[in-house]
Amino acid sequence: MQLNFRGLQALVTGAGKGIGRDTVKALHALGARVVAVSRTDTDLVSLSKECPGIEPVCVDLGDWDATERALGSVGPVDLLVNNAAVALLQPFLEVTKEAFDRSFNVNLRSAVQVSQIVARGMIRRGVPGSIVHVSSMVAHASLPNLAVYSSTKGAMTVLTRVMAAELGPYKIRVNSVNPTVVLTAMGQKVLTDPEVARKLKERHPLQKFAESEDVVNSILFLLSDRSASTTGSGILVDAGYLVS
DSSP states (O other): OOOOOTTOEEEEESTTSHHHHHHHHHHHHTTOEEEEEESOHHHHHHHHHHSTTOEEEEOOTTOHHHHHHHHTTOOOOSEEEEOOOOOOOBOGGGOOHHHHHHHHIIIIIHHHHHHHHHHHHHHHHTOOEEEEEEOOGGGTSOOTTBHHHHHHHHHHHHHHHHHHHHHGGGTEEEEEEEESOBSSHHHHHHTOSHHHHHHHHHHSTTSSOBOHHHHHHHHHHHHSGGGTTOOSOEEEESTTGGGO
């Protein structure tokens, strides 16, 4: 499947590491102009060296006002990937207000805010667009110590559907990808216990976790016109976890 994003501008949040970084690199290689958003400036500096010509934006998306200042006049955007997230592992009975607020502010509220900014621009320009939320299989499955993180991803499933319904008349598609554990720095947090990691991996029919490339390929498909009739959907990149 040959994809070409030449002439289009994409915005990727959580672009400094992991799936977000790999998404920026893939979009850049396929001809898109990319706005890369991260709260870590050193990550943006190194990413800019790998992908000359991208527009780096350093902002903490958990801060509503700072996000508005940084992205409020970002310019025309055709493709949006809401990837920014934090995974703060706590047993349910030990969940703190700080962890709850931080998780929802970064994982969910920022997706709402950035999508509003981008979608309003698309509507104003009268152009179609595609928005992809990076969610998780834990929107549909229960894993220990992830009550808050899972709740943000469950809410993202509903957000995806409502956005798809409301933005569809403007030819703006909204979908999500829902991966299993991906062995990025964030994914490793879930797998600190080798025995837990082994049992979790064995639960997957394909006997594997997802690679970042697997998730990026699904994101690219949903961004592209190859998925022109797909909206309000979630692609599971879970190695079959939810069928077992």
